[in-house]
Amino acid sequence: MAEPGEQLPEEVLALIFRHLPLRDRAAAARVCRAWAAAATCSTVWHNTNISCDCELEGIQPQYLSACLDHVQNLRLEFVPSREPSRLAAIELLTALAGRNPELRGLCLECRGEKRLFDSGRDVLDAVHALCRAARALRHLDLRRLPFTLDDALVLQVAHGCPELCSLFLDNSTLVGSVGPGSVLELLEACPCLRALGLHLASLSRTALEALAAPERAPFELLALRCACPEDARASPLPNEAWAELSRRHPGLAVELELEPALPAESVTRVLQPAVPVAALRLSLSGDTVGPVRFAARHYAATLRALEVRAAASAELDAALEELAERCAGLREVHCFCVVRPSVLHAFRTHCSRLRSYTLKLTREPHPWRPALVA
Template sequence: MTEPGKQLPEEVLVLIFCHLPLRDRATATRVCRTWAAAATCSTVWHDTYISCSGEGESTLPPHLSTCLNHIHNLRLEFEPSRESSRREAIELLTALAAGRSQGLRGLRLECRGEKPLFDAGRDVLDAVHATCRTAGALRHLNLRRLPFTLDDALVLQVAQGCPELHSLFLDNETLVGSVGPGSVLKLLEACPRMDALGLHLASLSREALEALAALGRPPLQLLALRCACPEDARAPPLPDVAWAALRRRHPGLLVELELEPALSAESVTRVLQPSVPVAALRLSLSGDTVGPVRFAARHYASTLHFLEVRAAASSELDAALEELAARCPELREVHCFCVVRPSVLLAFRAHCPRLRSYTLKLTREPHPWRPTLVR
């Protein structure tokens, strides 16, 4: 502690204010000039998390609005079903779009709570449009926690306004896939530095895989695919030869696959290609799950790090999980949300030396099921 009458050095105050909630930073600016200078320092705002509580107070007090210029990475959380929280989020995005987003490098939007019924989120998406129109230095945009239908217009705006983009995640929880493959191709042409991409399956095409495999592009690190809506179930197959070419071009590529109940058994067969370097596989299918687990065991043994299975318990599923454990030594996490027999747990503990956590329950327990950490 400092002696009475003495101030902490500004650099120490800056470190403290970096960890304060937004409203506490605002309060700090009104204590004295020294605190005001430290609380408005660009370092304090470099990585900023804002939660729009909608409690009647302004999210960003007027005297701190200029600090938006200093934000490099923004994580913005709000409740779309609460009008006040939603309005705060839109106001903040609008303020960013009004000439204060030149330094913005990363933007991540997260919705909590329930999505309003029959709501398309047009007002929120319009604010995202406006922000992307002026954020020419934006490198990372994550919209996978927005429950609204994302469309071609948004992707084309991102392509036009954010040429420096390195990562874009559009694989959100929506029942309608409205981003066409043509828009994704234009995005890849406009953003040559893209190295991480999250999409719904219907948005990806063979031409996009070929564009990603083209010479001159930076190493593609992550491709996340969500298969959850009717458009994904009807999507044409992506040839294994195209995946093989992409894998040769980017040997470090990791693919995340999330397969939801909308996919039929035939669709699952089209999605699970042998040459896809699947690192994370989430299975929540209405039909057969045993087949996809066995397929993963036989074709993704060298790449699979994460497995999540939501299915009914059966001896066939237990056997498939034991086979996967024996074939996939690189596995770090396995989470199965049905009761399994003891031999399944023993198989993963014996054959997966890098296992960090697992959810493998031998008896039925009240939900939510908590994972077990491996020490």
């Protein structure tokens, strides 16, 4: 430990400062020259989280500007319904684009509600500009943007970021506007892509075949969200295409999220036996028992996480017990309705790898917190 009056080495200070929020980093930079040097060195800024809602106020623009060149992975939060927060996010993205950054990863996260009738065009324009400039971008996560993403954005990413490794577009929009053709072009332009999140309507048999091509690099994760009318009308993806994809990439994990917009007939088209489902989230307006039983009988070897939002019933309890007996590899199960004690006993008995669960035997005030298995 340093003696009174003795200055810690810059590398030690940098190690400390990299764990501080943005506002505290800025405050540290004003203490003395040694701290200013440590607070602005590149290692402090490689992985940065910024909240535009609370952290940027009072920070000197020249301080932030001097550090932008060092940011490699950025997680940016903002509240679209608050104009200062929204404008700060746009300004920051635009500033990054204007500096030809060495950005490797970008995650955008909206908090609160978006403004009524707000399409988010100004935010998405800033993302476009950044993708044109950040050719070294490898990871782009837009799952928490409540705006409609479109073909133009996907094509910009495809041709502007050839080293892309992961892209998540499976957000909470009510309209699916990314066509299968754009996704296919993305796969052709980004041979290193190994993780992809989409709405179901954006995926096609041709895309599955492209992913299964012999020259394709190992593909690890496909996250599919079925939540908008376009997803309900999407063409079925045949079981044989899934089987070929699984053979080509034996380590592939598929995450399926089925929401109320999906009618029963669409659910049966989505749940194909050969899909290597690792995570299944069911929040359906219709039958939930059938999909749970289907998962128990076809996804026993791959299923690791299950989330169910449905009305309590004896039939659902029986289906959950069957799933517990068959899916020994489950690590998480979260059921947001009251279940009978035998359901909890089944998961605790048969699923030795279970790490957390939400299985309530009586009604409790929300939010329900999961129980952790020691």
